[in-house]
Amino acid sequence: MSQKAALLIGNLNHTKSQWQEVESVASKLYEYPTGSREDFISKCQKGDFDGVYALYRSNDSNKITGNFNDELLEALPSSLKYICHNGAGYDNIDIPACTKRGISVSSTPVAVNDATADVALFLMLGALRNITQSFRAVRQGNWRGNFALGHDPKNKALGILGMGGIGQAMAKRARAFGMTIQYHNRRRLSPEEEEGAKYVSFEELLKTSDVLSLNLALNPSTRHIIGKPQFDIMKDGIIIINTARGPLIDEAALVDALNSRKVWSAGLDVFEEEPKIHQGLLDNENVVLLPHVGTATFETQRDMELLVLDNLKSAISQDKLLTQVPEQK
Structure with missing residues (x-):
């Protein structure tokens, strides 16, 4: 088994069993379902998520952590190499800053x-x-x-x-x-x-x-x-x-x-x-x-979650993202 942990930020509504299946390729599963940016950064700095190789985050979870900017990226464990994002848009992630740190990012095109x-x-x-x-x-x-x-x-x-x-x-x-x-x-x-x-x-x-x-x-x-x-x-x-x-x-x-x-x-x-x-x-x-409901169907939300989890498993097992953002290609 790979000694690479995975972290879920926020919640999954349609694929909880598939998240547990990630354990087949990850050494450990961490979850941070709710909290604040300050608490999340504090936990990172204390080493609570050491060993995390890939993480799942979403536009919805942005209300928990805030933007993935320099401040937050600096606090993330040094082991982190992949950010698997749920959303077609990813303007709340600083892609150049991720690239500079050697962190690859995926999004969810096609599914949306x-x-x-x-x-x-x-x-x-x-x-x-x-x-x-x-x-x-x-x-x-x-x-x-x-x-x-x-x-x-x-x-x-x-x-x-x-x-x-x-x-x-x-x-x-x-x-x-x-x-x-x-x-x-x-x-x-x-x-x-x-x-x-x-x-x-x-x-x-x-x-x-x-x-x-x-x-x-x-x-x-x-x-x-x-x-x-x-x-x-x-x-x-x-x-x-x-x-x-x-x-x-x-x-x-x-x-x-x-x-x-x-x-x-x-x-x-x-x-x-x-x-x-x-x-x-x-x-x-x-x-x-309309109040930003473009992807708000059961089928699409499930497809998006599944695509993120597929990216997560591919990152851990093969060091490859399926839908990496174009800025990093």
């Missing part, structure tokens, strides 16, 4: 693609049809209330910023509604991956899209990638969809663009300072809002 794309499509259709006004009115006994006509998706140009797994799943769904697909990415996809989508520059994507869907990771280079200068060159009446990360958009600039009707409507599952939501978004009936 369908559920997130489903929510993006839901938000897009809701935004196209101005659905918030009707939702509010019917529950208030006001029948249609401030009802206004919406738009069909058919023949609209969907611009996808970030054509990874989620973006491609979104494109597949949008084609069924008769939309044309264009995208901008760090690299152009192969013809097989594009499936007829048109690769365009960032500027052309902004200028020619009827609907813009954000499906890219948050990092220092993408923070506020959409702000006033970008809104200014977009089509009048564009629709904005964001199921990725809130800070990709300058939220105050989005509110201004919505108020001026430069942006006709928006569908948002993520926010710049969530759980706080800009009052201008809450007040605007042209915006469809």
Whole structure:
């Protein structure tokens, strides 16, 4: 048996028995289900987790430990070589700092693609049809209330910023509604991956899209990638969809663009300072809002947990991650 321990931070909701199976490759299983950042760092410094080679953490467990930044990474046991993260986004982990310390990081792409794309499509259709006004009115006994006509998706140009797994799943769904697909990415996809989508520059994507869907990771280079200068060159009446990360958009600039009707409507599952939501978004009936529930299905949550555990077992037994973050490849 390998003399390499594993640590679970937070809880597992769907794969507790699979976590116990990790003991077949790990010398010991540690758990830190609840607590505080200060307590966790203190336990690390006292040596409570010495020998941990790989750990499981999640966006949910971030409320326990806080961000994996220099301070926390410095406190982790020197034996740690792998961080297996549950979440497609991992902006709460300092990847350059991990790389500098020789720590490899994995995330959960693929497992999240369908559920997130489903929510993006839901938000897009809701935004196209101005659905918030009707939702509010019917529950208030006001029948249609401030009802206004919406738009069909058919023949609209969907611009996808970030054509990874989620973006491609979104494109597949949008084609069924008769939309044309264009995208901008760090690299152009192969013809097989594009499936007829048109690769365009960032500027052309902004200028020619009827609907813009954000499906890219948050990092220092993408923070506020959409702000006033970008809104200014977009089509009048564009629709904005964001199921990725809130800070990709300058939220105050989005509110201004919505108020001026430069942006006709928006569908948002993520926010710049969530759980706080800009009052201008809450007040605007042209915006469809969800509380970051893109992956919130039983099936997807289980698949995500299983993928993290597979990464954990692979790290301990083979010194290899199955879905290592691209910055480290």
